[in-house]
Amino acid sequence: MSETMALATPPYPAPLRHKAGLLRRFVIGWGSWIHTLFEKSYRMKMGTVRFPLLRFFVINDLALVQDVLEEKRCPWPKHGLMTELLRPLMGQSVFSANGAQWQAQRAMINPAFAHAGLGRAFPAMRAAADAMAEQLHRAAMQGPVDMERAMTAVTADVIFRTLFSQPLAPAQADAVFAAFARYQRHVQPYAMLRLYRLPLLGRRRRMARAAADIRALFAPLVDARIMARGALDQMPAPGDILDALLDARHPHTGAPFAPDDLLDQLATLFLAGHETSASALAWASYLVACDPALQDDLAEAIAQVSGKAALAPEHLKALPMLRHLFQETLRLYPPVSFLMREVTQAQVMRGKAMRPGDLVVVSPWLIQRNADHWPCPHAFDPVRFARPESSTAAREAWLPFGKGPRVCIGQGFAMQEAVIVLATLLRHFRLAPAPGPAPEPVSRLTLRARRGIPLVLSPRHGLEQA
Numbered sequence: 302m303s304e305t306m307a308l309a310t311p312p313y314p315a316p317l318r319h320k321a322g323l324l325r326r327f328v329i330g331w332g333s334w335i336h337t338l339f340e341k342s343y344r345m346k347m348g349t350v351r352f353p354l355l356r357f358f359v360i361n362d363l364a365l366v367q368d369v370l371e372e373k374r375c376p377w378p379k380h381g382l383m384t385e386l387l388r389p390l391m392g393q394s395v396f397s398a399n400g401a402q403w404q405a406q407r408a409m410i411n412p413a414f415a416h417a418g419l420g421r422a423f424p425a426m427r428a429a430a431d432a433m434a435e436q437l438h439r440a441a442m443q444g445p446v447d448m449e450r451a452m453t454a455v456t457a458d459v460i461f462r463t464l465f466s467q468p469l470a471p472a473q474a475d476a477v478f479a480a481f482a483r484y485q486r487h488v489q490p491y492a493m494l495r496l497y498r499l500p501l502l503g504r505r506r507r508m509a510r511a512a513a514d515i516r517a518l519f520a521p522l523v524d525a526r527i528m529a530r531g532a533l534d535q536m537p538a539p540g541d542i543l544d545a546l547l548d549a550r551h552p553h554t555g556a557p558f559a560p561d562d563l564l565d566q567l568a569t570l571f572l573a574g575h576e577t578s579a580s581a582l583a584w585a586s587y588l589v590a591c592d593p594a595l596q597d598d599l600a601e602a603i604a605q606v607s608g609k610a611a612l613a614p615e616h617l618k619a620l621p622m623l624r625h626l627f628q629e630t631l632r633l634y635p636p637v638s639f640l641m642r643e644v645t646q647a648q649v650m651r652g653k654a655m656r657p658g659d660l661v662v663v664s665p666w667l668i669q670r671n672a673d674h675w676p677c678p679h680a681f682d683p684v685r686f687a688r689p690e691s692s693t694a695a696r697e698a699w700l701p702f703g704k705g706p707r708v709c710i711g712q713g714f715a716m717q718e719a720v721i722v723l724a725t726l727l728r729h730f731r732l733a734p735a736p737g738p739a740p741e742p743v744s745r746l747t748l749r750a751r752r753g754i755p756l757v758l759s760p761r762h763g764l765e766q767a
């Protein structure tokens with residue numbers, strides 16, 4: 302395997318030599334957070350960044366990270382700025398709510414989420430991955446394929462099937478991709494204008510329009526399901542997440558979700574459930590495209606494990622290297638690169654005085670690229686996840702899904718989905734980077750590539766299932 306070869310360093314923005322001043326940070330931060338980082342950001346235990354509106358404390362020290370994310374000493378709610386950035390898309394849902402409201406929502410969603418139990422979700426994931434392969438065979442004949450778009454289509458299809466028991470049409474998936482890209486384009490300047498206390502220049506309206514385009518997908522499906530449940534008492538319910546959300550009751554009041562709240566939760570599960578996975582899968586396909594030896598080893602392992610049979614749950618267990626590829630991708634390109642929390646009590650951390658309202662940033666991007674935890678931190682080395690000496694780092698300094706009570710509800714779902722999608726992709730195609738510049742990661746709400754991730758896909762005859 303590629304273990305003995307020199308390790309490749311996939312693209313990331315060259316850190317600035319020194320911390321940028323207010324004006325420079327505004328200009329650079331307009332397009333992407335990670336471009337404002339400077340060399341010391343990748344080494345320091347804790348740093349401070351001042352904006353006219355807010356002070357940010359960036360915490361990389363693992364003991365402090367645990368203190369914040371585990372909330373053992375005091376509450377560390379999601380910061381109001383983050384809630385504001387997400388509100389048009391998700392309302393006040395389980396991703397952004399705090400305190401008792403969040404607790405009740407999570408309690409109502411947890412059983413709904415058991416409906417996405419991994420065994421149960423498997424067929425939906427496999428069907429979406431097979432549909433992806435079919436579409437990609439057609440698309441690949443036209444030239445390089447943008448993997449960001451392709452991975453959005455398949456992950457949106459997976460979550461749609463799990464939520465609503467029906468596939469998402471490719472045209473709908475494209476519309477979601479375009480609307481979310483518009484949202485991302487406006488949200489980053491919005492955040493900068495807010496932080497600098499400047500007029501928002503219509504950004505809020507444009508974000509609301511993009512969000513409405515995405516949310517419009519759901520209302521007709523909910524209405525149709527409610528009617529069907531009323532009319533067809535005798536018919537078995539599909540038993541998907543929508544059914545479970547309709548049956549969910551508030552732990553104290555016994556009330557169901559109000560119609561708007563239900564839409565907020567559906568939009569949240571849809572967006573959190575596909576945008577992040579799409580980003581990581583697009584980077585994973587790029588990383589493997591740049592390592593032909595690894596790619597051939599993986600394709601051979603998939604063929605050995607499953608032959609030409611349809612993928613089954615037991616095949617996934619026998620493909621640890623595919624899992625390590627995805628873990629390493631999430632280390633290098635965490636889709637949620639910054640977690641934001643609010644200081645609720647005045648306190649001192651590493652000699653820095655914090656006041657209520659200050660913003661604390663825990664950054665998977667920085668922690669997972671810190672040389673104190675990871676040797677050759679910017680290099681692509683999936684095998685590191687197989688080495689016993691990485692186990693402490695993998696436990697403590699690998700947090701693409703967050704940690705503590707607010708840890709991602711879909712972690713197991715995402716890992717299973719990734720292995721199915723990557724196995725299907727590698728079974729059908731040999732991947733190579735398209736000619737032209739390497740993709741450039743930019744981080745806004747999620748981490749994406751500035752101009753997409755184009756790959757050349759050549760059919761691998763003989764390995765795809767019969």
Ligand code: HEM
Binds near residue numbers: 706712
């Ligand atoms: C590679 C894929 C994924 C990544 C990297 C990811 C990452 C994250 C992270 C970092 C958080 C915590 C944010 C914070 O602490 O501020 C989170 C929360 C969440 N994620 Fe994921 N996620 C992924 C896939 C999914 C999937 C597939 C679903 C649903 C099907 C999902 C649903 C959620 C929800 C509902 C929350 C909010 C949990 C709460 O606050 O109680 N995510 N995710």
